[in-house]
Amino acid sequence: MEWLIWGGVALTLAGVALLAYCIIAALKAKKLGGSDEEIRARLQKVVALNLVALLISAMGLGAVTIGIILG
Incomplete structure (x- = not known):
């Protein structure tokens, strides 16, 4: 189950990176x-x-x- x-982890990191992009885009839009x-x-x-990023992060977690449970 190590691959899972x-x-x-890869999905979670991709979601977090997308969340960071959303924060930057929102600040830029306001600026x-x-x-x-x-x-x-x-x-x-x-x-x-942002909702897509949260979904990706949740799926990764x-x-x-x-x-972990199966392994």
Whole structure:
């Protein structure tokens, strides 16, 4: 089950990296300014990406947990 653990670690790290990107993108969207609607449109894209990143991280952590239990 070692492959399941390392695969889960890779998924978790990819999710965390994507979360870091979301943080940077949100800060950049606020810094660029513009009208409220423009900022809201940029942040809505970031929110969708943020949810995907959380899902990837959760799947990775689940895989690690299952790998540890089965291993």
